[in-house]
Amino acid sequence: MANAPTANTVGELVHEMIGKMNLPRNDSSGAPLTYQARSEREGRHLNASERIGDALQRGDRLTLQPNIDAGSGC
């Protein structure tokens, strides 16, 4: 990705990435899905409140990982 404002937060970045990557924002009941960004370089999940300029470096790889339920709906 490019043009990520360094003053923005990781949470804002994740929100925008979800849209750009056509990932679903809600689960099957319409409740918002939570995604966490995992930094490959640091081997940790980034906090949503961290600033992009503080948490990321050029060339960093991020993985968006959801908190999500499989279930019967039974």
Next chain:
Amino acid sequence: MTLAFPYRFALDIFGEDGTNLGTVAAKRDWEPAHEWTRFYFQRRGQLSLDSNGGASTVIPLWEHTLGEPYCRGYRVQIQTPNGRPVASDFPNTHFRDFAAVIASSFVAKKKLREGEFYTYMVVAHPAPPETQTTGGLSVANASPRVPAKDASIRDFLARATPSGVIDIDDMPVFVSRRVLDEAAEQTHAEEGTETGGILIGVLGRDTIAGEIFAEITAQIPAEHTSGSNVKLTFTPETWAAADAALRLRRRGEIYLGYWHSHPVRAWCKGKACTLEAQKSCHLAKDFFSADDEAVMRAAFPRAYSIAIVANDTAFTGLTFSMFGNREGTTQPRGFYVLEETVHGA
């Protein structure tokens, strides 16, 4: 690759007497249809495995008799380097779930009576010109390639037993018997509680026919989950642990999907269902809930991804159902059981 929408789709809802009750802008997840279209033509060699393809567009298919703006379906079209687009057509039934949501809201607004029969028509109108914005975040897929290695599907078929209904239009999927045995063992160990794992393996491209197929070589038990008899929660820590396990294996494997158990016997016990009722219950086999689909969509969105459900019922031994993207929707599908991994574990 972003989908372009030169038209905006909407649903006209009609009551039992044919009265038009209103038009609602269609909200739909187009990506599974887009994914399926791209992979369909990659399997046939008409799109490269190395890219996401050219510009992709969703356009209406006009109804034969009524014409514009009424639709008989929609088309996902992908540009190719030679200038001739490839396309797949999809029916209006793809809007059925959304129509049901609208109908429910119309019942709440008293536009429809509870239980009243309704119909819907899909309409499309040219989209207003979009205001071009400059700057902002741009995202590109760093790994668009379908990582299929040359292989012989005949070698796999020679050692495999079909399970379920094999549809020749589905990408063949071979599952190691060991994977199913591990899933069964884990299901029994957690009896009454949903459990699961991540499926990993490799994609092959047959050197003779060019067909792409998948071999599920292993399952990584899902850690850091929370499960109940009706729900299994995958957390970011689950995925991080699976990433670490996949890297440790160093076998060039990729994520191919996930499996989880349906403790049907526990569900039935809770509802005091008779054995006869259990045998004919739609939850007993080939059931994939909206939540199950949501996991596929969020974590395994590629068209080659599959899901396996271990059905733990009271009236038969453990059975397995497989699900995958077929024509843009998640459908039950057949697969092949490999008694041994062809390339060694």
